[in-house]
Amino acid sequence: MELRLDRLTKEYGSKIAVDELSAVMNQGVYGLLGANGAGKTTLMRMICDILRPTTGEVIYDNCNISEMREEYRNILGYLPQDFGYYPNFTAEKFLLYMSSLKGLERQFARQRSEELLELVGLSQVKGKKIGTFSGGMKQRLGIAQALLNNPKILILDEPTAGLDPKERVRFRNLISAISQNKIVLLSTHIVSDVEYIAGHIFVMRDGKIMSQGRPEEIVKEVEGCVWELRVPAKEADHYIASYNVGNLRNEDGMCVLRIISGEAPDKSALQVKPNLEDLYLHCFADQGRGM
Amino acid sequence: MQEQILTDEEMIVRIQQGNEAYLESLIRRYYDDVYYFCCYKTGDSELAYDCTQETFLKLTRYIHTYAERKKFRGYLFSIARNVCNDYFRSKPQETVDSDSLLLAADPKDKIGESETAQVVQKALAFLGDEQREVIVLRFYCDFKVREIAKIIGVPLPTAKSRLKRAIARLKEILGKEEDIYEG
Amino acid sequence: MKDKELKQILQTGRKPEIDSSRKEEAIRRVLAAGGNLRGMPRISIWQRMYTMAGYLSPWLWIVQGAVVLLCAYSLAVNGSGTMPTIGAIVPLIGCIGFVELQKGYACGMQELESACRYDNRQVILLKLLLIGSVDMLLTLFLLAFSTQQGVGLTEAVLYILVPYLLSCALYFAILLRTNRRVSNVGLLAAGIFLAVMFQFVFGNIDLDSWVIGSDSSRWVLGVTAIAAALLILAIRKFWKRIDREDTKIWSFD
Numbered sequence: 001m002e003l004r005l006d007r008l009t010k011e012y013g014s015k016i017a018v019d020e021l022s023a024v025m026n027q028g029v030y031g032l033l034g035a036n037g038a039g040k041t042t043l044m045r046m047i048c049d050i051l052r053p054t055t056g057e058v059i060y061d062n063c064n065i066s067e068m069r070e071e072y073r074n075i076l077g078y079l080p081q082d083f084g085y086y087p088n089f090t091a092e093k094f095l096l097y098m099s100s101l102k103g104l105e106r107q108f109a110r111q112r113s114e115e116l117l118e119l120v121g122l123s124q125v126k127g128k129k130i131g132t133f134s135g136g137m138k139q140r141l142g143i144a145q146a147l148l149n150n151p152k153i154l155i156l157d158e159p160t161a162g163l164d165p166k167e168r169v170r171f172r173n174l175i176s177a178i179s180q181n182k183i184v185l186l187s188t189h190i191v192s193d194v195e196y197i198a199g200h201i202f203v204m205r206d207g208k209i210m211s212q213g214r215p216e217e218i219v220k221e222v223e224g225c226v227w228e229l230r231v232p233a234k235e236a237d238h239y240i241a242s243y244n245v246g247n248l249r250n251e252d253g254m255c256v257l258r259i260i261s262g263e264a265p266d267k268s269a270l271q272v273k274p275n276l277e278d279l280y281l282h283c284f285a286d287q288g289r290g291m
Numbered sequence: 292m293q294e295q296i297l298t299d300e301e302m303i304v305r306i307q308q309g310n311e312a313y314l315e316s317l318i319r320r321y322y323d324d325v326y327y328f329c330c331y332k333t334g335d336s337e338l339a340y341d342c343t344q345e346t347f348l349k350l351t352r353y354i355h356t357y358a359e360r361k362k363f364r365g366y367l368f369s370i371a372r373n374v375c376n377d378y379f380r381s382k383p384q385e386t387v388d389s390d391s392l393l394l395a396a397d398p399k400d401k402i403g404e405s406e407t408a409q410v411v412q413k414a415l416a417f418l419g420d421e422q423r424e425v426i427v428l429r430f431y432c433d434f435k436v437r438e439i440a441k442i443i444g445v446p447l448p449t450a451k452s453r454l455k456r457a458i459a460r461l462k463e464i465l466g467k468e469e470d471i472y473e474g
Numbered sequence: 475m476k477d478k479e480l481k482q483i484l485q486t487g488r489k490p491e492i493d494s495s496r497k498e499e500a501i502r503r504v505l506a507a508g509g510n511l512r513g514m515p516r517i518s519i520w521q522r523m524y525t526m527a528g529y530l531s532p533w534l535w536i537v538q539g540a541v542v543l544l545c546a547y548s549l550a551v552n553g554s555g556t557m558p559t560i561g562a563i564v565p566l567i568g569c570i571g572f573v574e575l576q577k578g579y580a581c582g583m584q585e586l587e588s589a590c591r592y593d594n595r596q597v598i599l600l601k602l603l604l605i606g607s608v609d610m611l612l613t614l615f616l617l618a619f620s621t622q623q624g625v626g627l628t629e630a631v632l633y634i635l636v637p638y639l640l641s642c643a644l645y646f647a648i649l650l651r652t653n654r655r656v657s658n659v660g661l662l663a664a665g666i667f668l669a670v671m672f673q674f675v676f677g678n679i680d681l682d683s684w685v686i687g688s689d690s691s692r693w694v695l696g697v698t699a700i701a702a703a704l705l706i707l708a709i710r711k712f713w714k715r716i717d718r719e720d721t722k723i724w725s726f727d
Contacts, residue, residue: 045585048588048589049589050585050588050589070591070592070593073589073590073591073593074591076589077589078585078586078589080585080586080589082582083582083583083585083586084578084581084582084583084584084585084586085581085582085583086577086581086583087581088531093529097529098586098590100522100525100526100529100592101587101590101591101592101593101596101597102590102591102592103517103591103592106525142586145586149591155589
């Protein structure tokens with residue numbers, strides 16, 4: 001099972017949303033990190049064959065997906081960033097409708113819908129209209145529909161948007177459980193969503209992949225660049241203005257700043273082990289902090 | 292998994308929906324039968340393993356386009372037949388001394404069971420490909436003549452006459468004189 | 475039985491032995507090589523239409539049916555004099571259908587639907603076939619009913635079929651122009667506007683002298699043909715625009 005992105009480019013007039021992007025994915029969970037405007041959603045839409053690339057190809061098992069068409073969509077599960085729904089549909093009816101579009105036989109679809117509603121914790125509200133659902137409930141329903149046809153390729157665009165921390169943990173566990181024998185690509189601003197479950201991370205900026213690899217490998221890019229500095233509270237603003245500050249916490253009346261910088265911000269700064277969030281902030285320093 | 296109560300048709304529906312567990316059940320259901328068929332058809336137990344595996348590989352590739360769900364067993368055996376034919380063509384046919392077989396007028400009475408089995412196997416090997424396969428399908432796999440016609444891809448009268456000739460030939464080889472054919 | 479006897483002889487001895495480890499290995503290989511694609515059982519378009527019909531809003535049929543029955547009632551009570559009014563109401567039949575047709579876009583479902591095996595294009599196709607067929611049946615029913623009430627066929631075609639075809643062509647044009655982002659209110663407004671327009675045309679222009687003239691049937695045939703051609707053109711353009719490549723709808727990240 002191999003999904004290959006071969007010099008994918010998407011241009012909208014003079015704007016280049018995705019710029020000659022190449023990557024190879026096999027079975028496993030892949031995280032796509034990037035700020036707004038990085039091109040993540042455009043990339044995902046091209047992978048889902050919803051958007052035609054300006055140039056380049058998406059190839060699944062040596063076959064161009066635009067030639068495979070229905071055969072490719074048959075093994076695809078997609079959760080868009082902002083997805084709509086028919087407000088008068090109940091959760092169950094929505095899943096049955098999506099099942100019919102995915103070509104699932106009715107009996108099987110019923111059974112599968114039940115299972116998935118149970119899996120995402122919506123069994124109790126399956127008879128309620130989607131219009132009455134909270135954001136988190138809608139998101140869980142979206143995840144359920146993406147899994148209906150037991151896809152080989154699962155593309156999730158900001159799947160944790162609208163989920164509270166407990167639901168995000170639940171989601172991570174869910175992805176880990178179902179990701180066997182699949183290619184799962186999920187895009188997020190929230191580093192912790194992918195840090196523990198993704199075996200491979202793509203860091204995307206301005207339509208290009210800036211960095212990719214296993215989390216522990218790519219984090220090495222900022223090794224020696226992450227510092228912890230204890231300063232009085234009144235000095236904190238100076239450092240925040242002058243440096244890329246990843247985190248700030250108060251401790252015993254002092255501010256402890258986590259700074260990403262090539263050089264030590266102060267002689268009292270202690271070098272610390274970097275994490276994925278530090279890398280993210282390092283890559284997107286000029287675009288402000290990620291969400 | 293409720294494979295005991297699911298018919299072939301029901302399993303195929305589920306397989307075509309992507310429920311791969313039922314594919315395994317279906318393979319297990321028919322593996323032995325297909326192996327025996329390949330054994331009898333090719334006369335080579337080693338070759339039969341390869342043929343059986345290849346049969347199920349082809350099944351896995353084609354099952355999603357299989358529409359005639361009610362006659363699955365026949366469909367499977369037609370795949371097996373084609374696979375055996377492909378393999379068999381590359382193997383030299385065993386030559387059998389038919390005179391020695393004709394002397395054994397009543398193999399069941401005069402020779403022990405294992406010897407009988409060997410004589411039968413040699414007798415089958417002595418038949419032509421086409422005759423051997425109809426004998427195997429009829430007497431080892433218990434297919435009706437109508438089903439055999441479909442498996443081997445010939446009209447019913449052709450299948451009947453081929454079976455009749457095969458039985459007559461087998462009778463001759465095995466030394467039986469009664470008319471044992473009942474179409 | 476001789477058949478049985480031969481069978482008995484042929485089956486003398488044990489069946490060939492199967493090495494279970496080789497069997498398991500073969501099964502494992504077969505399942506592994508089963509491929510990373512999934513089968514696609516064929517589902518006929520009729521079956522898909524039937525399934526899709528179950529997901530269309532019942533109000534579509536209820537309201538359309540009510541409008542047609544209202545027209546029929548009006549005809550039955552007031553006779554052929556009510557034809558211009560009916561001609562003004564007919565555009566609303568198509569309007570109701572279009573509200574349902576573009577519901578996927580209005581609700582933001584098109585992205586989800588586009589990634590399914592039977593994608594957004596096919597959803598639209600099924601809806602077009604379903605809604606179009608029913609609409610045509612309703613229109614033909616009105617035509618037949620009106621002729622039964624003593625209205626001439628030419629007159630009936632002019633007042634029923636022509637407004638229906640022209641209004642549908644306009645609705646397609648609106649969907650095209652607005653990239654399928656027109657609201658239900660917008661469509662209804664268009665429907666009402668057409669109703670008013672046809673009311674004006676039928677009420678203020680003396681069509682009787684044209685319709686009842688000697689060349690009336692040819693004239694009406696010509697107008698109907700033009701209306702049908704416009705509708706076909708509109709459908710073609712609409713269909714071509716339902717494509718994955720739609721830069722105006724997709725905003726890039």
